[in-house]
Amino acid sequence: MKNVVLVTGASGYLGGRLCHALLSQGYCVRAFVRKTSDLSSLxxxxxxxxxxxxxxxxxxxxxxYPSLLEAFSGCHVVFHAAALVEPWLPDPSRFSSVNVGGLKNVLKAYKETKTIEKIIYTSSFFALGFTDGHVGDEIQMHSAKFFCTEYEKSKAIADKIALEAAAEGVPIVPVYPGVIYGPGKVTTGNIVAHMLVERFNGRLPGYVGQEKGFSFCHVDDVVQGHMAAMTKGRLGERYLLTGENASFKDVFDMAAMITQTAKPRFRIPLFLIEAYGWICVLFSRITGKLPLISPPMVHVLRHQWAYTCEKAKTELDYNPRNLREGLAEMLPWLKSLGLIRY
Known part of the structure; x- marks a missing residue:
């Protein structure tokens, strides 16, 4: 019998596809979910x-913690993919509770469970900080002097805890995806899908952000990177599961070429997007619906977040597809759902 694998955040955008991949390889998967979770991706x-x-x-x-400890029982590998992924929340303390407190509970449960051989911890490129003027790698540590979002702050703090645990002998392998995109749940974690929906429905008529890069990675490539980290990842080593470094202008231009539609003709100034973000936050406080655009998201757009994944390519045989190839798959999927037209 193959190892029993526990996946936290199993009902999420990344976690759901990870469960599918593990099952296809014959693993027994224990999906850790809330009673209220949407299980449609499983x-x-x-x-x-x-x-x-x-x-x-x-x-x-x-x-x-008691429910987490019970879920750990009899497991051999843990994928800790659960996280609160939002650019803004009315109660910012929730980021620390889930993203920092959740990791602490995972590490505590490991110490009380004698069967766990490896923990694959899903961090984020945000945990390493922005890369203005250079391309980052696994050596980069967050300066902790400034955080664009509370999410970024929570992931940077959790990253430090993960590395300290590794130094103490915990068999943990932190992996750092970039901007994940591709088919699957249209959650906040799938920000590229949201931006394309806004673009093709006329609510985002121009380019957003600077001519600075983000590292875009297809969700299925990130899943395979996680799988490889389980079998090949060295304990305590960090692995960037990123991809092609590009801007959202590049995304919109590629989408226009793939769909044979017109490119945007102008760039929306960030100060206008920020003003719109404050309006969205105001409506969010009234309606309870989280905003797609918020001032923290604009702070993110002011910086470069470009990274290399050469280490993962070498050690994990990570092979991310290029952005054009990934978008050529994603756009027909959005169209099939009726979310965009072209």
């Missing part, structure tokens, strides 16, 4: 005991 759970290629649900929350 295959139907398997009845009965543990067996190869089976999915079992474990209900709980990373902030609820």
């Amino acid at each position: 295959p139907p759970p398997t009845d009965g005991g543990a067996n190869d290629g089976a999915l079992h649900l474990a209900y709980g929350d990373v902030m609820d």
